[in-house]
Amino acid sequence: MIYINKNVFLLYGSEGLLIKEAVEKIKLKYLNKITVDLDFVKLDGEEVDFADIIDSCLVVPLLSEKRVIYVKDANFLSETKSSKKNEEEKLANFIEKEFPDYTCLILTAEKIDKRKKVYKAIEKVGYVKEFKISNYKEKIQWIKKRALLYNKNLDESAAAYIAYNTGDLYQTDNEIKKIVFALEEKKLIKKEDIEEIMSRNEEANIFELIDCIMENKKNIALLKLAELFKKGEKGILILYMISKHFMNLCWVKMLGDNEEEIREKLGLHPFVVKKLIEQARNFSIEKLKYALNLSQQLDYDIKKGRIDDKTGLELLISRL
Incomplete structure (x- = not known):
């Protein structure tokens, strides 16, 4: 250019x-x-x-x-x-x-x-x-090229792991730099080399939980929920992120597959929009509204002291 x-x-x-x-x-x-x-x-x-x-x-x-x-x-x-x-x-x-x-x-x-x-x-x-980064595959390729600038090779699994657990490219680049510094002697970096190095933000951990819910992996989702509580995550934050995700899916379902319109309406990263569109195709608007209503009712019950956040989230995941 x-x-x-x-x-x-x-x-x-x-x-x-x-x-x-x-x-x-x-x-x-x-x-x-x-x-x-x-x-x-x-x-x-x-x-x-x-x-x-x-x-x-x-x-x-x-x-x-x-x-x-x-x-x-x-x-x-x-x-x-x-x-x-x-x-x-x-x-x-x-x-x-x-x-x-x-x-x-x-x-x-x-x-x-x-x-x-x-x-x-x-x-x-x-x-x-x-x-912009339009999709997951494009972000992975950018990460691999970026690592080469720092004289490091990332295999596909390592690049995909970084792509999934980072947000915009500022954060992504910072994680790549951290990995390069920590693994100075390694020529080829694999996923198992970086899992302990990366400081995954709390949203990334919660997104993994949400992905399990969306893929109907109930048992894995419950395990991830337990891990989040063990790490000290707040139940109200986890519930907020789940509710927000279902709200975004409802918007996507109503707006259709127009990525630009969805980005403008929701203010989300293109990669996130792409993923929401793919997930929304698997659900009817009625099911998404039902899930959103369940999440909002649980929020009300927790705040009224009718149920504790951990038990409520476990029941929510089971019902979803």
Whole structure:
């Protein structure tokens, strides 16, 4: 991407780590290391005025090939309503018709509205790229490639274990670094090598329990529940996560298989959305609502002192 001969870049998506690294590559391409502080400007996209973006782009670089203006979190690209519509149009016209060749403008955002005039202007004269991990298989491949950057080989089982037990790529990368440091002597890393090293977050442990419930593995689910309580997990948190999962499945069932719409509605990682869609296909909306009602009733009973959380969750899992 850094070799693309463009002056304006729009980098967006759910994976902040990939966006951050892309920004660094562009900076490396255009900025002189000696004058980087003078030829690089970072603006807060949530606070900056459109006029300030234009003014910053008009300043000539000192010793660098281009002056780099970085607008981080450019949320105006996703807002459906704007009180500064005229200013937005001026920025769009500036990008499309008046943008100086000596400047590089980078805008980043998590979400965008492709109907925006600024977006259309960038798409016409600049470079637009979405950064996301679409599915489990893609995340595993990213993990294996990432490990190679640290001179380590991960087999498929190790990469899959890391993928399952981490969230976004920031967390994933931190776990890979930890494993590489701990297993400095090993050339090929397998799942059994990393199980004791990885600090699996409490949500990952609860997700394993939820997966067992969804796959009708009642006995394994009860064992995992016992393990969670042994580790000191709060029953109310476990119940909240189970209820939230069934609520998300209900939404997915109602919204259909439109991944983008589900992501926007629920604010979930693409990998999680993919998994929810696959799980929702196995259940009717009536069964999902029944499971959600059971979970919500248990929450009420626990708070009223009618049942303790451990016994209640054991009964819930058995009924589900």
